[in-house]
Amino acid sequence: MAVVEVICSLIGWLCLYIFFCCTFSQRGPEWNCRLVTLCHGLVIVLLMAYVVFIVGPWPFTHAGSENTDLQVLALSVCLGYFFFDIGWCVCYHTEGPVMLAHHVASILGILIALIMGVSGCETCAVVFGSEITNPLLQTRWFLRKLGLYDGLLGDAVDLLFITLFATVRIGVGALLFYCELTSPRTSVIMKIGGVVMYGLAWVFMVDIARFGYKKSKTKYKRWKERQRLKDSDAHKLDKRD
Numbered sequence: 001m002a003v004v005e006v007i008c009s010l011i012g013w014l015c016l017y018i019f020f021c022c023t024f025s026q027r028g029p030e031w032n033c034r035l036v037t038l039c040h041g042l043v044i045v046l047l048m049a050y051v052v053f054i055v056g057p058w059p060f061t062h063a064g065s066e067n068t069d070l071q072v073l074a075l076s077v078c079l080g081y082f083f084f085d086i087g088w089c090v091c092y093h094t095e096g097p098v099m100l101a102h103h104v105a106s107i108l109g110i111l112i113a114l115i116m117g118v119s120g121c122e123t124c125a126v127v128f129g130s131e132i133t134n135p136l137l138q139t140r141w142f143l144r145k146l147g148l149y150d151g152l153l154g155d156a157v158d159l160l161f162i163t164l165f166a167t168v169r170i171g172v173g174a175l176l177f178y179c180e181l182t183s184p185r186t187s188v189i190m191k192i193g194g195v196v197m198y199g200l201a202w203v204f205m206v207d208i209a210r211f212g213y214k215k216s217k218t219k220y221k222r223w224k225e226r227q228r229l230k231d232s233d234a235h236k237l238d239k240r241d
Helices: 002-023 029-055 069-092 097-116 120-131 134-145 152-182 188-240
Strands: none
Touching: 002 029, 002 069, 029 069, 029 120, 029 134, 069 097, 069 120, 097 120, 097 188, 120 152, 120 188, 134 152, 152 188
């Protein structure tokens, strides 16, 4: 059943991409692919939130437990998307080695969880944490393309993205990582996968911190320049009076 669900998911995301290509034919392939990515991010975050926080079991206490049917369905939907996305990225050469490594690690992690039939709860939690910032990342890209990024809306999206990434993927992710490593039920291969995924999260965090520092520094310089111009104009007016 999982194989059928993954194939149906892959076909579904591919059909959605074709639909966007037909609807927004004046846009490039990346625009339409990112629309699919945005849809996937919203759908999978809501689905994983339901699976992890409402249905359960709780990943912090049941890491390594047997997969439920709902967990298998949710992971299959996500895996089908990752197959679509990595195929698109390889075809159009849009992503660097770090992002491709993240995609490959995600695919392998989900595949192992589905094949072994265990660790579905913590895998769903990892997917939730990984994808919760994705809609913001895509929103930022669309704002830039539409010329709406340089303003309060762009700053709000960036701030929320950095905050969520740091608190969920790094902060809560550290707790989940510890629970997975110390769980007697979790297999060695899943623990190694946890090390890889959390390590990649820190690689992204370093890049995000650099971006945040550079943007804050640029904003501060612009503010100082505006203040200098205001003081200069005020000084000129005082001289005229």
